[in-house]
Amino acid sequence: MGCAKRIIPCLDVTDGRVVKGVNFLELRDAGDPVEIAQRYNDQGADELTFLDITASSDNRDLILHIIERVAEQIFIPLTVGGGVRKVEDVRRLLNAGADKVSINTTAVLNPQVVEDAASRFGSQCIVVAIDAKKVDNQPFEWEVFTHGGRNATGLDAVKWAQKMVSLGAGELLVTSMDRDGTKIGFNNPLNKAISDAVDVPLIASGGVGNLQHLVDGVTLGGADAVLAASIFHYGEFTVQQAKDYMREHGLEIR
Amino acid sequence: MSRLQVAIVDYGMGNLRSVANAFKAVAPSISIAVTSDPTQIAQAERVVFPGQGAMPDCIRELDARDLRQAVIAATQEKPFLGICIGLQMLFEHSEEGDVPGLGVYRGEVKRFPADKMHDAQGAKLKVPHMGWSQVHQTQAHALWAEIPDQSRFYYVHSYYVAPAEPTLTAATTAYPFDYTGAIARDNVFAVQFHPEKSANAGLQLLRNFVHWKP
Numbered sequence: 001m002g003c004a005k006r007i008i009p010c011l012d013v014t015d016g017r018v019v020k021g022v023n024f025l026e027l028r029d030a031g032d033p034v035e036i037a038q039r040y041n042d043q044g045a046d047e048l049t050f051l052d053i054t055a056s057s058d059n060r061d062l063i064l065h066i067i068e069r070v071a072e073q074i075f076i077p078l079t080v081g082g083g084v085r086k087v088e089d090v091r092r093l094l095n096a097g098a099d100k101v102s103i104n105t106t107a108v109l110n111p112q113v114v115e116d117a118a119s120r121f122g123s124q125c126i127v128v129a130i131d132a133k134k135v136d137n138q139p140f141e142w143e144v145f146t147h148g149g150r151n152a153t154g155l156d157a158v159k160w161a162q163k164m165v166s167l168g169a170g171e172l173l174v175t176s177m178d179r180d181g182t183k184i185g186f187n188n189p190l191n192k193a194i195s196d197a198v199d200v201p202l203i204a205s206g207g208v209g210n211l212q213h214l215v216d217g218v219t220l221g222g223a224d225a226v227l228a229a230s231i232f233h234y235g236e237f238t239v240q241q242a243k244d245y246m247r248e249h250g251l252e253i254r
Numbered sequence: 255m256s257r258l259q260v261a262i263v264d265y266g267m268g269n270l271r272s273v274a275n276a277f278k279a280v281a282p283s284i285s286i287a288v289t290s291d292p293t294q295i296a297q298a299e300r301v302v303f304p305g306q307g308a309m310p311d312c313i314r315e316l317d318a319r320d321l322r323q324a325v326i327a328a329t330q331e332k333p334f335l336g337i338c339i340g341l342q343m344l345f346e347h348s349e350e351g352d353v354p355g356l357g358v359y360r361g362e363v364k365r366f367p368a369d370k371m372h373d374a375q376g377a378k379l380k381v382p383h384m385g386w387s388q389v390h391q392t393q394a395h396a397l398w399a400e401i402p403d404q405s406r407f408y409y410v411h412s413y414y415v416a417p418a419e420p421t422l423t424a425a426t427t428a429y430p431f432d433y434t435g436a437i438a439r440d441n442v443f444a445v446q447f448h449p450e451k452s453a454n455a456g457l458q459l460l461r462n463f464v465h466w467k468p
Contacts, residue, residue, distance in 0.1 A: 003384070003409075004385055004386040006386065072275050073279070075275075075451060077410075097271055124411075196378075199371075225385070
């Protein structure tokens with residue numbers, strides 16, 4: 001009964017290629033986005049997320065062409081994020097074939113974009129991505145960071161999540177910056193605090209190193225979906241292996 | 255202009271490309287178009303009525319393009335597939351924005367009630383209901399051909415239809431209570447889930463629709 005916990009491979013894309021970094025740095029090439037998307041689809045991925053981490057504005061439109069090509073061949077939900085600054089950016093990504101658009105830094109700089117995009121296109125397609133880090137210089141535990149983790153905002157991640165939902169976010173993608181690329185597992189206390197505080201689905205991200213981490217993300221972190229990149233890109237595990245493992249551990253899986 | 259085999263009704267709410275892409279993948283040789291032209295819809299062999307966003311906006315935009323009659327006429331005379339809000343709009347009324355629907359069928363579109371959204375273990379169930387849930391086929395139908403009962407389809411919604419006539423229901427999904435996941439009556443079939451995003455099971459349903467002779 002209910003809804004299967006989703007497994008979402010994440011493809012970080014720059015200049016038309018999939019890459020993976022460690023702690024937001026040291027990018028390594030992991031392949032062609034359409035080929036990788038097709039492979040994950042064949043393995044039973046429940047959804048795909050593309051994060052455009054292209055630095056230069058010259059190559060920004062490459063992501064649109066990638067999404068167009070993927071959407072012609074792959075019939076599962078596609079989320080695209082990275083560099084979304086205006087409602088117009090959301091529209092272009094949806095028109096290219098994205099089902100959901102993820103908004104991160106812009107949500108902090110200009111929350112109105114989240115509200116406007118949700119009211120224009122529906123909450124179902126607006127994901128707010130929150131990059132959070134544990135801090136000891138604030139009256140709260142986890143602080144929101146922007147610009148790929150470089151800038152502190154002074155915002156409490158849990159309260160920020162609630163605010164984003166009140167503005168119309170239909171889903172939250174929560175990345176623990178302490179964990180991203182480390183392979184030591186999701187930040188389950190962070191995810192649990194946010195998941196308990198909102199009604200919309202939460203996607204856990206950052207830190208997966210083995211399949212038990214995916215299970216823990218759901219059972220300990222209260223995640224509705226788990227996102228991972230490197231364990232799938234470098235062939236350590238297939239999506240199918242991840243699904244089998246989660247099913248064997250009592251989770252509802254497609 | 256030659257007669258379309260599949261017309262996807264476009265009333266300006268969101269992107270219909272994924273629906274068109276999915277039909278092209280399962281039936282590459284048929285003529286298919288996304289259209290807001292009532293004449294083209296009236297002449298099409300089959301009509302697909304998708305929808306996303308909020309129902310009040312959908313109804314308003316439908317009327318702004320003068321498409322209400324073309325859609326109602328299609329439900330009366332040709333193979334018709336409603337998807338998501340395209341299912342919800344066929345009913346009399348929605349709690350979302352307290353607006354009337356097209357009234358093709360009697361019944362209400364309701365929001366998932368906050369006090370019931372927990373599973374048997376007491377864990378909170380999220381709204382929107384977003385993800386892959388099992389679809390239990392409650393009546394035999396040509397659109398279920400080659401799709402095993404309890405297959406999972408992709409859902410994204412906060413409201414569900416409660417038909418006044420229980421016999422309209424063609425499938426149920428439990429989240430956490432059984433609600434109507436699909437309806438069927440004569441030449442009309444409509445689903446709450448998104449077949450265009452439901453991988454192989456969804457593509458099979460679209461393939462079945464293209465070949466359906468009600």
